[in-house]
Amino acid sequence: MSSATTGSNDSGSVPETARVCHGDDGPAPSLAVVEAIAELVDVDPVDLSKEGVVLYEHVDPDALNALVAGRADADVDISLTVAGYDVRVGPDSAVARRARD
Numbered sequence: 001m002s003s004a005t006t007g008s009n010d011s012g013s014v015p016e017t018a019r020v021c022h023g024d025d026g027p028a029p030s031l032a033v034v035e036a037i038a039e040l041v042d043v044d045p046v047d048l049s050k051e052g053v054v055l056y057e058h059v060d061p062d063a064l065n066a067l068v069a070g071r072a073d074a075d076v077d078i079s080l081t082v083a084g085y086d087v088r089v090g091p092d093s094a095v096a097r098r099a100r101d
Helices: 029-041 045-051 061-068
Strands: 005-007 017-021 078-082 085-089 093-098
Touching: 017 029, 029 045, 029 061, 029 085, 029 093, 061 078
Parallel strands: none
Antiparallel strands: 005 017, 017 093, 078 085, 085 093
16 A cells, blocks of 8 residues: 555544545555545555445546646645545645545
């Protein structure tokens, strides 16, 4: 996987959020989104589609990369919902959290 960091409410509980850095030596922004969601689902990113999560059904990955990649000095903040996960993509990371009902 990647340099994902997760946060949870209690020790031993299911993580509520996952953050994956992108750019520089990290993955492209769209791949950071996939890795963050995979971290929450607790599967390898290549197996995420088996869980019913397919990024390109929700956003064009190339367009997302074009909007965010290489703009570390810009004020970029994109929010979207992907298969029940709220995702925010900023200039240097993607953060996914379980959507609240």
